Amino acid sequence: MTDRQPLLGGIELGGTKCVCLIGSGPDDIRVQVSVPTGAEPLSTLKHIKEVLRNAITVHGPIRALGIASFGPLDRCRTSPTYGSITTTVKPGWSHTAIVAPLREAFAVPVAFDTDVNGAALAEGRWGGATGLSDFAYVTVGTGVGVGIMANGALIHGFGHPELGHIRVARKRFDEWPGACAFHGDCVEGLASGPAITARAGGPPHLVPENDPAWALAAHALAQLAHTLVVASAPRRILMGGGVIQGRPSLLEGVREELLASLNGYIALEALTGQIDRYLCPPGLGELAGPLGALALAATLL
Numbered sequence: 001m002t003d004r005q006p007l008l009g010g011i012e013l014g015g016t017k018c019v020c021l022i023g024s025g026p027d028d029i030r031v032q033v034s035v036p037t038g039a040e041p042l043s044t045l046k047h048i049k050e051v052l053r054n055a056i057t058v059h060g061p062i063r064a065l066g067i068a069s070f071g072p073l074d075r076c077r078t079s080p081t082y083g084s085i086t087t088t089v090k091p092g093w094s095h096t097a098i099v100a101p102l103r104e105a106f107a108v109p110v111a112f113d114t115d116v117n118g119a120a121l122a123e124g125r126w127g128g129a130t131g132l133s134d135f136a137y138v139t140v141g142t143g144v145g146v147g148i149m150a151n152g153a154l155i156h157g158f159g160h161p162e163l164g165h166i167r168v169a170r171k172r173f174d175e176w177p178g179a180c181a182f183h184g185d186c187v188e189g190l191a192s193g194p195a196i197t198a199r200a201g202g203p204p205h206l207v208p209e210n211d212p213a214w215a216l217a218a219h220a221l222a223q224l225a226h227t228l229v230v231a232s233a234p235r236r237i238l239m240g241g242g243v244i245q246g247r248p249s250l251l252e253g254v255r256e257e258l259l260a261s262l263n264g265y266i267a268l269e270a271l272t273g274q275i276d277r278y279l280c281p282p283g284l285g286e287l288a289g290p291l292g293a294l295a296l297a298a299t300l301l
Contacts, residue, residue: 005024005025005028006024006063006064006301007022007023007024007030007059007060007061007062007063008022008023008024008062008063008064008065008066008294008297008298009021009022009052009055009056009062009064009065009066009106009108009293009297010022010023010065010066010067010068010290010291010292010293010294010296010297011048011052011065011066011067011068011069011102011293012068012069012115012118012289012290012292012293013037013067013068013069013070013098013115014037014070014115014141014142014289015037015070015090015141015142015143016036016037016142017034017035017036017037018034018035018036018037018044018048019032019033019034019289019290019293020032020033020034020035020048020051020052020055021290021291021293021294022052022055022056022059022062023294024294024298025125025126025291025294025298026126026127026284026287026291030055030058030059031051031055031058031059032290033051033055035047035048035051037090038092039091039092040092041092041093041096045098045101045102048102049101049102049105052105052106053105056106061108062106062108062297063108063109063297063300063301064108064109064110064111064297064298064300064301065102065103065106065108065109065110065111065297066110066111066112066118066292066293066294066295066296066297066298066299066300067098067099067102067110067111067112067113067293067296068113068114068115068117068118068119068289068292068293068296069085069098069112069113069114069115070085070088070090070114070115070142070143070145071085071086071088071114071115071145071160071162072085072086072087072088072159072160072162073085073086073098073112073113073114073159073160074086074159075112075113075156075159075160076158076159081095081097082099083097083098083099083100083103083110083112084096084097084098084099085098087182089143089180089181089182098112099112109300110300111296111297111299111300112296113154113160113296114145114147114160115139115145115289115292116137116138116139116145116146116147116292117147117154117160117292117296118147118289118292118293118295118296119137119139119147119240119282119284119288119289119291119292120135120136120137120147120148120149120154120238120292121147121149121154121292121295121296121299122284122287122288122291122292122294122295123135123137123238123282123283123284123288124149125295125298126283126284126291126295127238127282127283127284127288127291128236128238128280128281128282128283128284129149129236129238129283130283132149132235132236133149133150133151133152133235134149134150134151134232134233134234134235135148135149135234135235135236135237135238136148136149136228136232136234136236136237136238137149137237137238137239137240137282137288138221138224138225138228138237138238138239138240138241139239139240139241139288139289140191140192140193140221140239140240140241140242140243140244140250141192141193141241141242141243142192142193142194142242143164143188143192144164144187144188144191144192144221144224144241145162145163145164146161146162146163146164146224146228147161148161148163148228148232148234149234150232155232163187163224163227163228164186164187164188164192164224165180165182165183165186165187165188166186166187166224166227167183167185167186168186168187168190168220168223168224168227169223170185171215171216171219171220174216176190176199176216178190178195179192179194179195179198179199180195187220187221187223187224190216190217190220191216191217191218191220191221191224191243192243193242193243195217196213196214196217196243199213199216200213204243204246204247205246205247209247209249214247214249214250214253215253217243217250218250218253218254218256218257219257221239221250221254221257222253222254222255222256222257222258222260222261223257223261225237225239225254225258225279226258226261226262229258229262229266229268230266235272236272236277236278236279236280237278237279237280238280238281238282238283238288239251239254239279239280239281239282240281240282240285240286240288244281245281245285245286248281251279251280251281254279255275255276255279258275258279259275
């Protein structure tokens, strides 16, 4: 990257923190600042505006702004509530307008999508899915989200995929009700950070390796991966997020459970290569999410 690349702004709006960036890609990040995602949206958005204004003052104007947000989101441009978060589990943030106040503040084109869709774009542009037209990105953190690229484009319908909320086959004898406020034992309710905390009685980074919560989370995530394999036939599944980053052994458990679940019906290794190259961490690591916001902005150039 050089200074002649168009300067872009990005906001990764997460359930715990928001990351604000100015730059043009992974080799040209001029500013990266995190702010807490408070319970009061107006205060958080005000803080984000201040960070970006200060960065623009130092580094110059941006050509476009990308917003990669937790959801669900209203992405229908004909909707009166386009550009807002809808029925989120994040306290205080349901039905919050995101695009309008930020577009008004910076007077540039704004791209708006989910954090996982943004991360998928970034991984395809700069990371672990470069050169692939069909792949999936899964994040496991405060929630579980999925972005799917098919034939070189993100999958959208009336909204965006919410595969973290699919119901899956439960591990035999596991009758724990799950932690999702909407669905109980969906994948997010069984394998997200809050789900592991609720099941194990402590935050994931303090839960021992041999705690049954990890095997049960691996089973649920493998069921999600099984669904992706048979539904969209991705050439690679990238699985990241805070829970995976904090406990890398979880990914190995997901691989084992996925192969057991498929039971030879689809010969993944013959079609795509070794399982550790098929189901693998994101190439951009913990920057996949923040760079997803820049990747969204880049689509507007």
